[in-house]
Amino acid sequence: MSVNQDSSLRENLLQLECHFTWALIKDDLDLTDVLNRLEEQIKLDLGKNEGLARTYSALAYVKFLLGFHEEALCNLMKSVKLNMECHGEEFHKTLIVTYGNLAWLNxxxxNYTECESYLKKLHKINELIPSESPSVPEVLGEKGWTFLKFSCKYYDRAKECFRKALELEPEEGEWNTGYAIALYRTEYEIFNLEDSLTIKQLRRAIDKNPDDDVLKVLLGIRLVVFKKYDEAESLVKMALERSPEHPHVMRYVGKFFRNKGCVDRSITLLKRALENVPNSCFIHHQLALSYKLKKIQLLQEGSHHAKMSKVQQIRDQCIYHLEKATSLNSSFISAMSDLALQYGERRDMSRAEELFEITFKTAKEKNDNLHVINFYYAEFQLHCLRCEALAIKHYMECLKMSPKSVEGKKSAYNLKKITEKHIHRNTVDGNTHGILGFLHREKGEKRQAIECYEKALSYADNDEYLSNLCALRLSLQ
Known part of the structure; x- marks a missing residue:
């Protein structure tokens, strides 16, 4: 093939709608984790040809990224076969993404002849689509599901795809489901039930998909946030009665009961779910969180020797499941950070420090969840190494990076507790006032922040406090 022919062919390929053109950046993905989740989805989707066809097409792209081109080709041919079984035709619009992937893979x-053959098939499909349709809902839907499955960095893009698909087909159950899940994963800081788009969309999705018990549990989990306990319990009970062995139902029900404080029930359900999908990173992480809460509950009851032995056993279970989760997803920042902290609590300090170092490096490389690792490292410094100064530094870093996140709010709370401890013990110094100044500044309370920084400077010169003070004074002029 000449340079000009190759250039022309590549230009045509770049116009396609498929995994190869959706800017799925390899560095954004943990390919092992995506592979495991797609293979898990294939087991759960048996009998649902259209959903299974989409999953095989996505799996093929992952295999391509891993260098297994023949396996990728095999998966794409399975996708074609399932699509044709479902729709009975070679040129149905649900084949747009799969044919696009086949053109790119060839x-x-x-295999340039094969590549051009699939481009011709796509041209034929496009001729059959009404010219007034700027987008194809099936393509938007497949794109949305891909973004949801591949990386949390793509959740907002998934939401936009499903929103556009619903503009074209507002009654389609699948697009309603996808939009509900995308909203569930992206909506934060909503304080009123009436303002929650997630609640409204979950209700609409359930109305369109009354047999989808996963949606019922997700709605139950979200309703608990707004203290709608009776409705939440009713939805979860219904989902469990209808789908007692469905792994996705059980894992979210397990999360529901953990959020309610019913840890033992959560652990039982999550273990049952794990039997069906032993390589589920999500379930291992949920089990780790349940054991962590169980450990905290035991510690709150007292600390005699027998109980501390039990605490250690539970911590070991937590560590086991965190190790499994991080082995399945090597860039799972929150799980890696939590695991390092658990090592510290077990007094395995060198292992904890080593894992924190790896996690900081991973988070910086991916520019992902840096606030999370700062929070956990602050916890490690405060509770395991008793180094308050470094704990304060990393709590502040976390709060500056993500003030509205769970970790950001916990950092603010812990910084406030540190200042209250010094006030109570009558050990107030410049740093105490400096922390208070920082907290007021983060909340936008400039005058209170100025007062605190002035008090901090009365104890000792500090360039950072002086700089903050000057900046705040200027902002008030």
Missing amino acids: YHMK
Whole structure:
């Protein structure tokens, strides 16, 4: 093939709608984790040809990224077969993404004749689509599901895809489901039930998909946030009665009961779910969180020797499941951070420090969840190494990076507790006032922050406090 022919072919390929053109950046993905989740989805989707076809097409792209081109080709042919079984035709619009993937894969494998054959098939499909349709709902839907499955960094893009699909087909159950899940994963800081788009969309999605018990549990989890306990319990009970062995139902029900404080029931359900999908990173992480809460509950009851032995056993279970989760997803920042903290609590300090170092490096490389690692490292410094100064530094870093996140709010709370301890013990110094100044500044309370920084400077010169003080004074002029 000449340079001009190759350039022309590549230009045509770049116009396609498929995984190869959706800017799925390899560095954003943990390919092992995505692979495990797609293979898990295939087991759960047996009998649902259209959903299974989409999953095989996504799986093929992951196999391509891993360098397994023949396996990728095999998965794409399975996707074609399932699509044709479902719709009975070679040129149905649900094949747009799969044919696009096949064109790109054959191009990379230097099968140029095959590549051009799939481009012709796509041209035929496009001729059958009404010219007034700027987008194809099936393509938008497949794109949305791909973004949801591949990385949390793409959740907002998934939400936009499903929103556009619903503009074209507002009654379609699948797009309603996808939009509800995308909203569930992206909506934060909503304080009134009436303002929650997630609640409204979950209700609409359930109305369109009355047999989807996962949606019922997700709605139950979200309703608990707004203290709608009776309705939440009713939805979860209904989902469990209808789908007692469905792994996705059980894992979210397990999360529901943990959020309610019913830890033992949560652990029982999550263990049952794990039997069906032993390589589920999500379930291992949920089990770790349940054991962590169980450990905290035991510690709150007292600390005699027998109980501390039990605490250690539970911590070991927490560590086991965190190790499993991080082995399945090597860039799972929150799980890695929590695991490092648990090592510290077990007094395995060198292992904890080593894992924190790896996690900081991973978070910086991916520019992902840096506030989370700062929070956990602050906890490690405060509770395991008793180094208050470093704990304060990293709590502040976390709060500056993400003040509205769970970790940011916990950091603010812990910084406030540190200042209250010094006030109570009558050990107030410049740093105490400096922390208070920082907290007021983060909340936008400039005058209170100025007062605190002035008090901090009365104890000792500090360039940072002086700089903050000058900046605040200027902002008030």
